[in-house]
Amino acid sequence: MTDLVDLTAAQAAAAIGRRELAARELFECYRDRAAADELNAFTWVAQEPPQAGDGPLGGVPLAVKDLFCTAGVPSQSGSRILEGYRPPYTATAVERLARAGAPLLAKTNQDEFAMGSSTENSGFGPTLNPWDRTRVPGGSSGGSAAAVAAGLAPWAIGTDTGGSIRQPAALCGIVGLKPTYGAVSRYGMIAFASSLDQAGPLTRDVSDAALLLMQMIGARDPRDATSLDYPGSVSLPTQTDLRGIRLGVPTELSGDGIEPGVLGAFEASLELARQLGASVERCQLPHATHALAAYYVLAPAEASSNLARFDGVRYGLRAQGATDLLDMYTRTRHDGFGAEVKRRIMLGTYALSSGYYEAYYGRAQRVRTLIARDFAATFERFDFVVTPTAPGVAFELGAKTADPYAMYLNDICTVPASLAGIPAISIPNGMAAPPGGGKSLPVGLQLIGPAFSEDRLLSVAFALEQALGFDGSAARR
Amino acid sequence: MIDRDTVLHVARLARLELSEEEVERLTIELGGVLEHIETISGLDLDGVPPTSHVIDVTGALRADEPEPCLPRERALESAPEVLDDGFAVPSPQA
Numbered sequence: 001m002t003d004l005v006d007l008t009a010a011q012a013a014a015a016i017g018r019r020e021l022a023a024r025e026l027f028e029c030y031r032d033r034a035a036a037d038e039l040n041a042f043t044w045v046a047q048e049p050p051q052a053g054d055g056p057l058g059g060v061p062l063a064v065k066d067l068f069c070t071a072g073v074p075s076q077s078g079s080r081i082l083e084g085y086r087p088p089y090t091a092t093a094v095e096r097l098a099r100a101g102a103p104l105l106a107k108t109n110q111d112e113f114a115m116g117s118s119t120e121n122s123g124f125g126p127t128l129n130p131w132d133r134t135r136v137p138g139g140s141s142g143g144s145a146a147a148v149a150a151g152l153a154p155w156a157i158g159t160d161t162g163g164s165i166r167q168p169a170a171l172c173g174i175v176g177l178k179p180t181y182g183a184v185s186r187y188g189m190i191a192f193a194s195s196l197d198q199a200g201p202l203t204r205d206v207s208d209a210a211l212l213l214m215q216m217i218g219a220r221d222p223r224d225a226t227s228l229d230y231p232g233s234v235s236l237p238t239q240t241d242l243r244g245i246r247l248g249v250p251t252e253l254s255g256d257g258i259e260p261g262v263l264g265a266f267e268a269s270l271e272l273a274r275q276l277g278a279s280v281e282r283c284q285l286p287h288a289t290h291a292l293a294a295y296y297v298l299a300p301a302e303a304s305s306n307l308a309r310f311d312g313v314r315y316g317l318r319a320q321g322a323t324d325l326l327d328m329y330t331r332t333r334h335d336g337f338g339a340e341v342k343r344r345i346m347l348g349t350y351a352l353s354s355g356y357y358e359a360y361y362g363r364a365q366r367v368r369t370l371i372a373r374d375f376a377a378t379f380e381r382f383d384f385v386v387t388p389t390a391p392g393v394a395f396e397l398g399a400k401t402a403d404p405y406a407m408y409l410n411d412i413c414t415v416p417a418s419l420a421g422i423p424a425i426s427i428p429n430g431m432a433a434p435p436g437g438g439k440s441l442p443v444g445l446q447l448i449g450p451a452f453s454e455d456r457l458l459s460v461a462f463a464l465e466q467a468l469g470f471d472g473s474a475a476r477r
Numbered sequence: 478m479i480d481r482d483t484v485l486h487v488a489r490l491a492r493l494e495l496s497e498e499e500v501e502r503l504t505i506e507l508g509g510v511l512e513h514i515e516t517i518s519g520l521d522l523d524g525v526p527p528t529s530h531v532i533d534v535t536g537a538l539r540a541d542e543p544e545p546c547l548p549r550e551r552a553l554e555s556a557p558e559v560l561d562d563g564f565a566v567p568s569p570q571a
Contacts, residue, residue: 086554181532225538315556342499350507359518369526369527372528405509
């Protein structure tokens, strides 16, 4: 069976297409691996292969982040307040992929309501990094990233609000793509910060990411007013050189606060990009240093509003013994939400409260404009912006839980593209030792492009991936 | 920078009961995070418009045509308590 696990999802789909492999055999292989998971990557695993469309994805089963609603299947967004909740409908992205031939294999663990960078904030316990089980897989889509890296799922989808696809992909040595805001329908995603949330693939390689993305984009979803008719298309990447590609390296995101090992791997890849024919020059994103501050106003503010719906009335947990409605609300939310979610609800409610709105939310929205302008100016001179994905390799469980801001700093390189709503991909960029020394761990390289540049972004990522030749098989034993 | 009374006020706005330990911890933690966030207060933002939506969307409204909606029994399936075909909530009069 292990040889099946060596196939990428694209290779497995092709084998099924040639009738060399039965979709059922592949499903059972992964179901058994997922059921024996020791990383706590899953919150639910399918027993029988669900009905799947006869589409281009061949029947290769998909792991789906817990926060996507899946009809009749637990969808809890990593929160005890939604423990056991089985929604009456399915998210558009999941439905599209099932119809295209990627049926639901499992639901994956995540930070509660996608708030976190380590998957330690899950109400269902932390997920472990398959490269080193004493370390985190990143987050918030840590279950999806760990499952793909460990070969417990052929491929997965997650969501990215400030880096929640890209950062765990980097820490687990896989590919993660956050599409342009609006490219993929958010219908049926349990919302965190609606102006930033975007679904995307977490896969073993760039070709698998392209295959999934092709099916996730397309005609706008009438059920999501912010979704868009995708202009253009995405194809399987084939490019093997970078001739004529202009890469910009923002000084603000490629020096201070980045671990030496990560920086070393990054510089080596810039040299490789030059050898492939790209021009690589320094550029400036002058307001990128303020992105994290703006993000930690905007995202909690939107979250405090979105999470108002968890009140114990219509679904999920209800605290018992309440004397009146208000008492029921406050006690249900006290019992159901974890520490980080409470922190962000408090932060967001404070930022939106009377007398503080303009000082925090209003200013953060203006900073968001400046960051989008920085990117627009940069894309006049460069095709793509390149940065390390995360400032460090996977850290030890518990290392950053005591200091909220130390955890938030994980998103420093990923948040700017989120605020600008533009697409970004993380690809494996070799391995580096953690700062204190020890076993080497995966590093990620981030490529950021203008809105709707996914096809070109995947091409450049593919060319770099082929040249880098990352081998992730050690994590799939 | 954030005091205990502010934490209690915001918790009331957020419909969140907090234990004594949580009030103490959040007073410290929120103050710490806000200190970092304060860095944007030094920026000159005069004349910079706010961004709430990053990609231009036009005609986002669909045609207002009736469609089947979720049947009542399915909508009530996950409710903690149901009464007379509706969501039941605690009431002091009950």
